[in-house]
Amino acid sequence: MNGVVTASGETIEPFGRSLFERVSERSLSRVGVVDVGSNSIRMVVFDGAARSPAYFYNEKVMAGLGQGLATTGRLNPEGVRRGMSALKRFAALAEGMGIKPLTCVATAAVREAEDGPAFRKAVEEETGLKLWVIDGEEEARLSAQGVLLGWPEARGLVCDIGGNSMELAELEGGQVGRRITTPLGPFRLQQVKGGQDGLRQHIQTIMEEAADKLGRDHDQIYLVGGSWRAIARLDMERANYPMTVLHEYRMSSQDVLQTVKWIGAQNLSDLRGKLSISSSRMELVPLASQVLRQLVLSLKPKSLAVSSYGIREGLLYEQMPLSLRSRDPLLEAARFSERQMARMPGFGKRLYQFLEPIFKSVGPERDRLIKAACLLHDTTWRTHPDYRADACFDNVTRANMAALSHPERVFLGLALLHRYKNSRADSPMAPLFTLLDDKEIKDAEVLGKAMRFGAMFSVKDPAEAGTLKFFPKKKILELRLTRTGQALMGEVAEARFRALAAALEAEPILTAH
Numbered sequence: 001m002n003g004v005v006t007a008s009g010e011t012i013e014p015f016g017r018s019l020f021e022r023v024s025e026r027s028l029s030r031v032g033v034v035d036v037g038s039n040s041i042r043m044v045v046f047d048g049a050a051r052s053p054a055y056f057y058n059e060k061v062m063a064g065l066g067q068g069l070a071t072t073g074r075l076n077p078e079g080v081r082r083g084m085s086a087l088k089r090f091a092a093l094a095e096g097m098g099i100k101p102l103t104c105v106a107t108a109a110v111r112e113a114e115d116g117p118a119f120r121k122a123v124e125e126e127t128g129l130k131l132w133v134i135d136g137e138e139e140a141r142l143s144a145q146g147v148l149l150g151w152p153e154a155r156g157l158v159c160d161i162g163g164n165s166m167e168l169a170e171l172e173g174g175q176v177g178r179r180i181t182t183p184l185g186p187f188r189l190q191q192v193k194g195g196q197d198g199l200r201q202h203i204q205t206i207m208e209e210a211a212d213k214l215g216r217d218h219d220q221i222y223l224v225g226g227s228w229r230a231i232a233r234l235d236m237e238r239a240n241y242p243m244t245v246l247h248e249y250r251m252s253s254q255d256v257l258q259t260v261k262w263i264g265a266q267n268l269s270d271l272r273g274k275l276s277i278s279s280s281r282m283e284l285v286p287l288a289s290q291v292l293r294q295l296v297l298s299l300k301p302k303s304l305a306v307s308s309y310g311i312r313e314g315l316l317y318e319q320m321p322l323s324l325r326s327r328d329p330l331l332e333a334a335r336f337s338e339r340q341m342a343r344m345p346g347f348g349k350r351l352y353q354f355l356e357p358i359f360k361s362v363g364p365e366r367d368r369l370i371k372a373a374c375l376l377h378d379t380t381w382r383t384h385p386d387y388r389a390d391a392c393f394d395n396v397t398r399a400n401m402a403a404l405s406h407p408e409r410v411f412l413g414l415a416l417l418h419r420y421k422n423s424r425a426d427s428p429m430a431p432l433f434t435l436l437d438d439k440e441i442k443d444a445e446v447l448g449k450a451m452r453f454g455a456m457f458s459v460k461d462p463a464e465a466g467t468l469k470f471f472p473k474k475k476i477l478e479l480r481l482t483r484t485g486q487a488l489m490g491e492v493a494e495a496r497f498r499a500l501a502a503a504l505e506a507e508p509i510l511t512a513h
Contacts, residue, residue: 004142004318007111007135014103014132019319020050027336028053032099033312034090036131038066038109038163038187039284040226041083043090044312045097049336052329052402053316057097061086062280066109066164070183070191075113083119084126091127105311106131107139108164108185136181140167142314144176147222149317150247150309150402152329156220159295160310161227161288163187168210171222174325180213182206184291186227186284203291207298219302221295224310227288230277232306234266234285235259237275242431245398247308248405253296256304260293309402328368329402334375341379344459348375354462355450358470358477358504369408370447373415377451380416389421393429410435411444418448419455422499446503453496458488465489470506477506480513 003011019031028050034043041063048054063086065079087104094102104123110116111133120131134142143160148171160167166184170177184206192202223232229246236244238259243249251259263285272282296304317325339345352374359370380392393413404412410432417424424430424445433441458465465485469478479497481489489497489510501508 004105004132004134004315005138007133014105014315015319016101016103019316020321020324028316030056030097030099031316032057032090032094032097032102033315034087034102034104034129035310035312036065036083036087036104036106036110038069038107038165038185039064039280040163041065041086041090042312043086043093043102045094045099046316049329049332051320051324051327052333052336053313054333055400057093059090059093062278064163064280066113066162066185066187068187069109069113069164070188073113074115075109075119079109080119084123087123087127087129091129102129103315104129104131105142105315106133107311108136108162108181111135112164136165136167137179139165139311140169140179140181141176142311142318143167143224144169144171144179145314145317146309146311147171147224147307147314148174148176148325149313150307150329151222151305152325152403154220154222156222156301157214157218157299158222158224158307159228161185161223161225161291163284166291168214170214170218178214180210182210186287186291189287189291199287199290200294203294204298207291207294211298216299218299221299221301221304222307223292223304224307226281227284228292229306229308230281230285231259231263231289231292233275233277234263234271237271238262242434243397243406243409245406245409246306247400247402249306250406251304251306253301253304256292256296260289263289330372330404331368331375333399333401334372337379338375341382343378343381347455347461348377350461350463351377351451351454354454354468357468358446358450360470361472366443369412369415373412373419373447373451376412376416377419377455380420385420389417389419390428392416392420393427397429397432407435407440411440414441414444415447415451418445419451422449422452442503446500449496449500449503453493453500456496457493458485470504472504472506475504475506476509477501477504478509478511480511482513486512 004014005011030047032045040060042060044055045057046053047056063079063083065075065083067076067079124130144158147154147158154171156171158169162185164185164187165181167181169179192199232246232249235251268282338348352371380388383391396413397409454462465488466479466481498508
């Protein structure tokens with residue numbers, strides 16, 4: 001791996017050790033990262049599946065280190081006090097969790113402030129934490145790699161907004177290309193003279209220069225940063241969107257323009273309380289929304305997608321060997337969940353193989369969802385039987401899973417709901433079903449009822465009990481039973497087999513061989 005390049009040009013190994021010494025390892029040992037930004041300071045502890053790490057711990061403090069930096073050239077005194085307090089706490093938490101070293105990366109505020117070096121020295125003396133200060137282009141590269149951790153096939157521009165700067169980076173073929181840093185962070189924009197007209201002209205000039213450097217032919221823009229997430233949450237509110245998961249939330253350019261206009265007409269204090277957005281974050285939304293508006297006007301993307309992954313995840317991706325990067329994050333997370341939570345780890349693969357004849361004509365995108373569903377089909381077994389269907393739907397639609405669009409989340413959740421329950425009538429999750437069309441809802445029901453039958457047909461391996469044959473043109477679903485299968489094919493199993501056939505609109509046929 002390349003390592004991280006600091007603002008002084010030094011190449012460092014931030015974790016002080018290799019996180020993925022054995023490529024065959026599917027689990028990540030607990031590792032902590034602190035991101036010291038111009039507005040927020042966040043500590044994240046990763047754990048779990050190596051290719052799709054879970055957030056074991058996640059805490060943020062809106063310190064505001066970069067507030068007023070553009071005017072004074074120095075870190076905000078109150079931000080320094082709050083930041084030091086947060087870093088002392090994070091150091092103590094890391095020690096309690098047994099995480100050493102805690103990797104700390106600092107961005108625009110610390111690298112640009114004249115007292116940034118003094119702050120770094122004080123942090124190390126008082127907390128033992130060493131801040132690695134990276135330059136703007138390196139910040140852009142790491143943010144883009146964070147996007148790749150969540151979207152292996154990402155292609156387009158990554159736009160990471162912080163308090164004092166905004167970075168842009170190209171993604172193509174799994175690689176980070178050209179990248180630039182701009183002074184379009186909201187803290188810096190607070191100092192622009194000339195009122196609204198002056199601010200608008202200032203943003204437009206810088207954004208047009210950025211577009212000239214990076215091109216205007218990027219269909220997709222990936223948005224990284226708390227201000228973008230706040231605007232996306234406001235867009236959800238405006239559109240009455242049924243899901244509140246921000247990662248992979250998508251907006252069209254027209255959506256953005258409408259929402260920016262809508263934000264200007266709202267009482268943001270009322271919305272802040274309703275949507276649980278912090279006051280310090282909401283304070284920056286009007287300025288950030290003007291930047292986003294010009295981003296759309298200058299670059300003309302077809303779609304914008306929100307990424308919850310950025311610099312912190314980019315540091316992990318930096319460490320991954322190519323063989324690990326090439327794995328599917330969704331399937332890796334599902335395998336990890338099965339190993340940790342299922343009654344019979346390994347059964348999910350056998351269930352998939354047993355059911356495969358029903359789904360042999362599906363494409364690769366649907367096939368990966370079927371594999372994930374089979375791996376996850378038994379991971380909520382500890383939940384009370386009356387609530388398993390809703391619990392597994394809720395888990396999947398809200399889970400921290402990468403490479404999973406919102407409609408795919410609902411498809412997977414609905415399939416798992418039907419794994420435990422024949423009917424979805426009166427489901428409290430019904431508003432989310434609107435993200436799927438009628439065929440997708442039907443396909444999810446078929447998958448759920450297939451798992452509902454296959455999961456109880458055999459304890460060890462369904463293939464030892466029988467073989468499924470599906471003839472879609474003839475509308476026949478045949479189950480060829482072995483001697484073992486004949487003994488297992490009790491009343492409940494037969495009822496579930498017939499329910500599956502009905503969902504497929506096929507005739508159920510049982511034969512012995």
